[in-house]
Amino acid sequence: MKVRKVTLFDVVSGIVLALLALVLLVPFWQMIVVAFSTTEGYVKSTYHLIPTSFSVDVFSQLFSSSEIMKGMLISLINVLCGWLGGLILCAMGAYALTKKNIIGRKFIFNFIIFTMFFNGGIIPLYIWLKKIYITDTIFCLFLPTLISTFYLLLLKNSFISIPAEMEEAALIDGYNEMQILFKIIIPVSKPVIAAVSLFLIVQYWNDYYNAMMFMNKPDLYPLGLILRNVIISKQALLRTPVAAGAVLPSEQYNMALTMIAMLPILVLYPFVQKYFVAGVMIGAVKE
Amino acid sequence: MKRISAVLLAVLLALSTAACSTSDRGGSSTPPKTESKVESKVESQETAKGSEEPKTVKMMADGMDDKAISQWKLLEPELGMEIEFLTAPGDQFAQKVNTMMATGEEADLITCEDSLPWRSWAEDELLIDLDELIDPVDHIYVEKITSSDLFKGYLNDGKRYVIPNAHHGNDWTMVVRKDIMEKIGNPEINTMEEYYDAMVKAKEMGYIGVGFSLDDGLVKLQTAFQFFSYFGGGGMKPDGRSFDINNDVVTDLSVSDGTKQTLLFLNKLYREDLMNKDYATIKDGFLSTYVDAGKVFSLFTPAGNIPMANEKMQTLDPSFEYEIIPAIGADRPEFRPITQGFNMWKVSLIPATAKNPAGGLKLFELANSRTGREILIGGEKGVTMTEEGFSEDGVFTIIPENCEKVWGNATGISPRWWGLMSTVYGYIPVEEYDTYEEAYANEMIFSTSQDVESDNPFSNRNVIEAGRPYGGVNVLSEVALPIESEVRPNLNNIKGEYWNKIITAPSEEEAEKLWEEFVPQWEAGGGTDYVAAYQEYYDENCK
Numbered sequence: 001m002k003v004r005k006v007t008l009f010d011v012v013s014g015i016v017l018a019l020l021a022l023v024l025l026v027p028f029w030q031m032i033v034v035a036f037s038t039t040e041g042y043v044k045s046t047y048h049l050i051p052t053s054f055s056v057d058v059f060s061q062l063f064s065s066s067e068i069m070k071g072m073l074i075s076l077i078n079v080l081c082g083w084l085g086g087l088i089l090c091a092m093g094a095y096a097l098t099k100k101n102i103i104g105r106k107f108i109f110n111f112i113i114f115t116m117f118f119n120g121g122i123i124p125l126y127i128w129l130k131k132i133y134i135t136d137t138i139f140c141l142f143l144p145t146l147i148s149t150f151y152l153l154l155l156k157n158s159f160i161s162i163p164a165e166m167e168e169a170a171l172i173d174g175y176n177e178m179q180i181l182f183k184i185i186i187p188v189s190k191p192v193i194a195a196v197s198l199f200l201i202v203q204y205w206n207d208y209y210n211a212m213m214f215m216n217k218p219d220l221y222p223l224g225l226i227l228r229n230v231i232i233s234k235q236a237l238l239r240t241p242v243a244a245g246a247v248l249p250s251e252q253y254n255m256a257l258t259m260i261a262m263l264p265i266l267v268l269y270p271f272v273q274k275y276f277v278a279g280v281m282i283g284a285v286k287e
Numbered sequence: 288m289k290r291i292s293a294v295l296l297a298v299l300l301a302l303s304t305a306a307c308s309t310s311d312r313g314g315s316s317t318p319p320k321t322e323s324k325v326e327s328k329v330e331s332q333e334t335a336k337g338s339e340e341p342k343t344v345k346m347m348a349d350g351m352d353d354k355a356i357s358q359w360k361l362l363e364p365e366l367g368m369e370i371e372f373l374t375a376p377g378d379q380f381a382q383k384v385n386t387m388m389a390t391g392e393e394a395d396l397i398t399c400e401d402s403l404p405w406r407s408w409a410e411d412e413l414l415i416d417l418d419e420l421i422d423p424v425d426h427i428y429v430e431k432i433t434s435s436d437l438f439k440g441y442l443n444d445g446k447r448y449v450i451p452n453a454h455h456g457n458d459w460t461m462v463v464r465k466d467i468m469e470k471i472g473n474p475e476i477n478t479m480e481e482y483y484d485a486m487v488k489a490k491e492m493g494y495i496g497v498g499f500s501l502d503d504g505l506v507k508l509q510t511a512f513q514f515f516s517y518f519g520g521g522g523m524k525p526d527g528r529s530f531d532i533n534n535d536v537v538t539d540l541s542v543s544d545g546t547k548q549t550l551l552f553l554n555k556l557y558r559e560d561l562m563n564k565d566y567a568t569i570k571d572g573f574l575s576t577y578v579d580a581g582k583v584f585s586l587f588t589p590a591g592n593i594p595m596a597n598e599k600m601q602t603l604d605p606s607f608e609y610e611i612i613p614a615i616g617a618d619r620p621e622f623r624p625i626t627q628g629f630n631m632w633k634v635s636l637i638p639a640t641a642k643n644p645a646g647g648l649k650l651f652e653l654a655n656s657r658t659g660r661e662i663l664i665g666g667e668k669g670v671t672m673t674e675e676g677f678s679e680d681g682v683f684t685i686i687p688e689n690c691e692k693v694w695g696n697a698t699g700i701s702p703r704w705w706g707l708m709s710t711v712y713g714y715i716p717v718e719e720y721d722t723y724e725e726a727y728a729n730e731m732i733f734s735t736s737q738d739v740e741s742d743n744p745f746s747n748r749n750v751i752e753a754g755r756p757y758g759g760v761n762v763l764s765e766v767a768l769p770i771e772s773e774v775r776p777n778l779n780n781i782k783g784e785y786w787n788k789i790i791t792a793p794s795e796e797e798a799e800k801l802w803e804e805f806v807p808q809w810e811a812g813g814g815t816d817y818v819a820a821y822q823e824y825y826d827e828n829c830k
Contacts, residue, residue, distance in 0.1 A: 043599045067353065123389045130390065213383065216373035218352050229350070229376050 396647030519545030774813030
């Protein structure tokens, strides 16, 4: 077996990548250390990478908070609705656009592309959501962003590379278009479906903007917005001269909450990673 | 074909843009403000015709969570209306208010930063002229605060559109380590020289003289107020406004001799290692309370944080104790005048689209009345405070175990008593005085009986007493002109660059040389126009 010679470039790029990995890992590790420290351990040295104490007090405090638990539930519902709804609608749209016999297909396609670059902005969107009575409801979290042009294009490019003979065979077997999409096209497009799923899940789990703009009541805030409020609003509050009147969350609380918010994505990522690169590259090269 | 596609796309774009109009009248080009006003007038007319009084008042404020909303809902029986809250995170609140104003959202009262373009809203008739709503008898607090000399700058063409939210000066105090003071022989600290000497002694024992926590850099030296105050300097407020008015001549304190003396003194501390130098890496605004707590002799900080710092640090060193000391140079525990005010905390306004503007005003009045302040600070009788409620002199008894359950803390700090329509931990007795200024100077600060009995040095009453309102405020202290957005960023950059250089200069001569460079740079960078704009405003509105 021929062993490839290790070049200077390999060594340099290896070192650079290792350093980059370290830059990403150190804050993450510090977050874990701080979150699991005792108060005394944290006060003694607020920045330390080798754990000197262990406590899960902050986590029990977090899990007993109805606000956090409710936020997690809202985020979960948001992810489920946004992911499934987005995936189904984008897949249906993408599949339709692969049909060459649709009248005005090119125009429709161009119009969809147009929305990637131009949109009405936040004020028309706010007015629209208000008029259909979904502000201050959980629907405003995922409905406005349910169809993403980018994901639709990814799916279309993937679907178009599937041999037409498969569809023809299904038609001969008596399948209708919906059956072809859900029983033939989607099952053979696992990589791109997994990649788009990951994008959608991360997007909806981390999203706080829709809630921030369209939710006026805090009882429906998702976890992302709660986390953001705890960390960013605290910083804003600290600049005020009356912050002493407020009961501020501790740094350990922030770290633990950040960990909880990151965990689902970290757990999910290894399972879809193998599809990830393959999925986004599908259809990238025209043969 | 391509041309047809392009034309069709253009038509679709035009149609979708038209569909975004706020009008209900099928693409009418009527501007939203006119429509809002029409709607508002129709609503007012309907109410005037004898329709039932509105049962709900919609209040918009930042950062309201469930606990805060529950606390404010305790006002409902007294108000006779249900309070509905619209909220958004504090740092994004301005964007939300802008969106809501643009979309004609129906809020009856909005509490927001005064930096929002409320003057433009007033000119565009998006705000209700409060002169039409205020009844001097029913709205005595609003009447007095909006007509006070202190807030004259908040008039727009002589009309009242916003209500300043009162703020009781500050609760930042000078604190020193009591245990270190004992070790260095309890020296008297009445002047900056005596403070400097104490810092030198503390340094000899291995401590840092004074700690700064500056996550925004030296230009926003909030934790250095004490020094600016002592030397009569200014310009370190985050928004940078710091005017002095002498014989009707406006000057900016950023370039005053007092500021020069302050910076030179800070430079001396820097050169002699009497101040911490790790401020650039400290991200948490109050982190010095914890990070430096074990090594810093003194600091200037919100007093409310000190008990927490003491408690935490005593787990490591039982002798550790911070205590409040009188402001240096003051006769008693009070702030020295620093010629810039913190007498106001945000503003409240009523949009023209409000369905219940009278309700919004009633809520503001109630929240600032003695009854309202007692409810917001003490909570519910028999739940968070005892059935006796408040005594004549503003003392009430909390029920700690219930406070823990309802408010999340056993110390009796209710959620959002501060920062919403007022930051006064007590009451401004406007009925008893002719002017708002007199009433404000005689504010009653509440206290829990537990704090009174234990003589808690960090009780709200003691802390606020130690941090009494700044003196020397003037009518420009609370005014922000449009020129702010034009030149302020550049002036702040110049100031940031030079102040940092001056404080960290290797010698006094170098520091002085940098000051001499700074002043003309500041003037040429927009400072001259900036002061001229405020002078013009002062001449027209405040003389």
